[in-house]
Amino acid sequence: MNNPLPSPNPQWLWFLSRGSGLVLLVLFTAVVVLGVATRNGAAPRRSPRFVTAELHRTLSLFAVGLLTLHVVTAIADPYVSIGWAATAVPFLSPYRTAAIGLGTLAVDLGAAVLVTSVLRHRLGLRAWRAVHWLAYLAWPAAFAHALGAGGDLRTPWVAAVIWGSAAAAAAALAIRVLARRRPARGIHARPPSPSPAPSPRPNRKHYIDADPDQRLLPAIDG
Numbered sequence: 433m434n435n436p437l438p439s440p441n442p443q444w445l446w447f448l449s450r451g452s453g454l455v456l457l458v459l460f461t462a463v464v465v466l467g468v469a470t471r472n473g474a475a476p477r478r479s480p481r482f483v484t485a486e487l488h489r490t491l492s493l494f495a496v497g498l499l500t501l502h503v504v505t506a507i508a509d510p511y512v513s514i515g516w517a518a519t520a521v522p523f524l525s526p527y528r529t530a531a532i533g534l535g536t537l538a539v540d541l542g543a544a545v546l547v548t549s550v551l552r553h554r555l556g557l558r559a560w561r562a563v564h565w566l567a568y569l570a571w572p573a574a575f576a577h578a579l580g581a582g583g584d585l586r587t588p589w590v591a592a593v594i595w596g597s598a599a600a601a602a603a604a605l606a607i608r609v610l611a612r613r614r615p616a617r618g619i620h621a622r623p624p625s626p627s628p629a630p631s632p633r634p635n636r637k638h639y640i641d642a643d644p645d646q647r648l649l650p651a652i653d654g
Contacts, residue, residue, distance in 0.1 A: 449505035450582050452498055454593050457578045459495045460542075461597040463488060464571055468604040471611075492546065499539065531580030534573045541570035571601055 518525035523533030
């Protein structure tokens with residue numbers, strides 16, 4: 433009698449997809465925090481500002497690779513039906529339409545930020561900065577996706593990762609807002625230091641009296 437081979441358990445796909453999604457949320461939060469630190473000059477004193485900016489870019493590129501793993505494992509998981517179209521167009525997934533759609537929206541906004549960052553020198557600073565503000569919209573969409581897509585918020589470590597990321601992002605946003613409002617509060621600038629008194633102009637007559645050979649020159653005072 434032929435015994436059929438047991439079908440492989442596809443549950444590992446769900447764990448890999450969910451785990452990569454949570455790590456991706458942490459990375460996205462770190463990118464936002466580092467972006468605010470670079471913008472406000474709040475980097476640690478021991479590390480130059482360009483180190484923070486380079487770490488910001490490196491984590492962004494690493495997040496792209498992790499995002500690919502997250503999307504592929506989510507599509508390959510036979511337990512849910514998402515569809516490849518739902519990875520590009522929001523709210524097309526028949527499975528948890530709102531949560532998956534918000535994740536797709538976050539991907540689209542993040543992709544726009546990434547592409548314009550690569551083409552920054554061609555677009556100009558003003559256009560790049562206008563698109564870069566979309567990152568502040570992409571993070572809430574990614575956060576809402578993490579809340580609603582997994583259904584495992586009762587797991588303590590999952591809740592700690594998600595709400596810890598929310599606290600870090602909220603703190604970064606508060607610092608960003610306070611930094612923008614600080615000049616408008618009318619902080620008094622330091623009074624200018626008094627300029628040193630001009631040294632008295634040397635008297636020509638003094639030199640003439642000091643040097644007998646110069647008495648033939650006209651004495652000009654003042």
